[in-house]
Amino acid sequence: MADPSSYRPKPGQIPDSPGVYKFRDEHRRVIYVGKAKSLRQRLANYFQPLASLHPRTATMVTTAASVEWTVVSTEVEALQLEYSWIKEFDPRFNVKYRDDKSYPYLAVTLNEEFPRVQVMRGHKKKGVRYFGPYAHAWAIRETVDLMLRVFPVRTCSAGVFRNAASAGRPCLLGYIGKCSAPCVGRVTPVEHRELAEEFCDFMAGRTGTYLRRLEKQMMLAAEDMEYEKAARLRDDIGALRKAMEKSAVVLADATDADLIALAEDELEAAVQIFHVRGGRVRGQRGWVTDKVEAVDTAGLVEHALQQLYGEESGDAVPKEVLVPALPEDAGAVTAWLSGRRGSNVSLRVPQRGDKKDLMETVARNAQQALVLHKTKRASDLTTRSRALEEIAEALDLDSAPLRIECFDISHLQGEDVVASMVVFEDGLPRKSEYRRFQIKSFEGQDDVRSMHEVISRRFKRYLAEKEKTGEWVDGELPEGTPEDDGRPKRFAYPPQLVVVDGGQPQVAAARRALDELGIDDIAVCGLAKRLEEVWLPDDDDPVVLPRTSEGLYLLQRVRDTAHDFAIRYQRSKRHKRIRTSPLDAIPGLGETRKQALIKHFGSVKRLRQATIEQICEVPGMGRKTAEAVAVALAQAAPAAPAVNTATGEIMEDDGGTTA
Secondary structure (H helix, E strand, O other), X not given: OOOHHHOOOOOOOOOOOOEEEEEEEOXXXXXXXEEEOOHXXXXXXXXXXXXXXXXXXXXHHHHEEEEEEEEOOOHXXXXXXXXXXXXXXXXXXXXXXXXXXXXXXXXXXXXXXXXXXXXXXXXXXXXXXXXXXXXXXXXXXXXXXXXXXXXXXXXXXXXXXXXXXXXXOOOHHHHXXXXXXXXXXXXXXXXXXXXXXXXXXXXOOXXXXXXXXXXXXXXXHHHOOOHHHHHHHHHHHHHHHHHHHOOOEOOOOOOOEXXXXXXXXXXXXXXXXXXXEOOEEEEEEEEEXXXXXXXXXXXXXXXXXXXXXXOOOHHHOOXXXXXXXXXXXXXXXXXXXXXXXXXXXXXXXXXXXXXXXXHHHHHHHHHHHHHHHHHHHHHHHHHHHHHHHHHHHHOOOOOXXXXXXXXXXXXXXXXXXXXXXXXXXXXXXXXXXXXXXXXXXXXXXOHHHHHHXXXXXXXXXXXXXXXXXOHHHOOOOOOOOOOOOOOOOOOOOOOOEEEXXXXXXXXXXXXXXXXXXXXXXXXXXXXXXXXXXXEOOOOOOOEOOOOOOXXXXXXXXXXXXXXXXXXXXXXXXXXXXHOOOHHXXXXXXXXHHHHHHHHHHOOHHHHHHOOHHHHHOOOOOOHHHHHHHHHHHHHOOOOOOEEOOOOOOEEOOOOOOOO
16 A cells, blocks of 8 residues: 555646646556646645545555646646546546446448448447437337338348349348338439438438328329329328337427436446437436546536547537536536537536426436346345355465456367466456467377466466566666556456366466466466366365355356357367368469369369369469369368258268368
């Protein structure tokens, strides 16, 4: 624990201007990022007597070992830089809202020649128009199915589109009128893009124009006694109205706003967002976070706005953002939002009317989300804590192993030997730190030797990262060592416990690898599958945990996760190896001529049976190259027939092997 006075800047050293500051720990990792109108006044608050600080702030300043700052011109620049650094360094003491799921969006790919309507998740792409987020993907599909009657936009994948174009026949949706079939030229690219843009306009809330136009067309068709056309238009109007009913009108027509509400206690906060477009609720999402820093409601709102709109631009930032409390630098935040949108954004607290009523509804959703989260977490946290305590007691550890790493070896009859490393922190998987290894030092099957290699490689990387931080020389960087930039590093953090999938031999190999590197402060154990026994180095008898033990259950989960991760990697390598062709090894034979050979003969099997004269008939193939192909295929022994494990069918080499 550091004394804040040991790294407190000297009087007059801190500028009295806007800026962003970073606290770093003894390993140079960034642990907190903040911004201020006046760096001098803000940073002075952190160096008060510890008794007068908020407990979370006191924990942060005693964990830190240094502070540094960057001066900017305006508060808006400070807000942008703070967001960028929080995203880049992932500081442990900053509030970070994390979604518990990936929300689906209705997306229109306007960046394609023939725009496609589809469900999309994950990062947003440039040139794609998004609507949502929706709670469920099926809700999007129901809405799209209703709207395709009026806006028959393409919904098929690129592969289906190409197949229909080459065959000259549209898919089923084209036959039943729910696709304009641009694949076969029923509409031009310009006409299809107009359809897609009208679809987007309707989804954006401009519904009245299209309904009035369809009603007028229906009346004209009825007057002209075109009753079938009038009936079809009537059904189209009904479909659009049904699609509109799926999102209730909550505000005046053409209102675009996001409403953000919070529910919080001393330890956690839940945020709920309602996305209102065209006066209708088009999407809803929510986050829960730990309050790892001393922050009030206004601060939580500011963090939520940063993370909600930090990657957005244009219409994704609405004209109006309604919040329960204004951030401390409301003017700077408003200017930042306006910059993201490209036009003025109103940030305010609703005081009366429909918007205040809707805000109360959003707040009730946030409160319910927090209660549900705390109910689930109370059970989970208690169970995880008990599991870690049981493991520490069974293995005679000084403290609970908050970071556990597990290693497993996978191969198929000694080929494609790989290893996996999975990480559990506080009893939960940390997937971003999973790693995969290829065994490089030898060939063949030797699980013990493989385990020794993987453990050695992993902890050599740890020692290298440790040396970069200067931990070898009492916190002072060795001469010539580049200063650490504070970003999270691969292999930078050591576990308290290493678990290997196996028994005594694998455990001994792991312990030997650590001893050779001079690492003696990391515990090692193995979990054998047969009897679920826990093996320790140098012990002849295993540790047997009760079958109902939460500690055993956690170790099993860690081991099984590593096993599954290793098998997936091994299968992917094997699949890539199997899919290679004997033609790949022929020097001078490029991709174009390989494809020409396969297209001419139909498969490698038939090509192997061809004569040199027949190979020479392929365009671009000279006799010398044809002889090289014949020799290579003759020397390559045919592989054993592949078997479809789902059906038992033997898959002949008549086209499955591609060049």
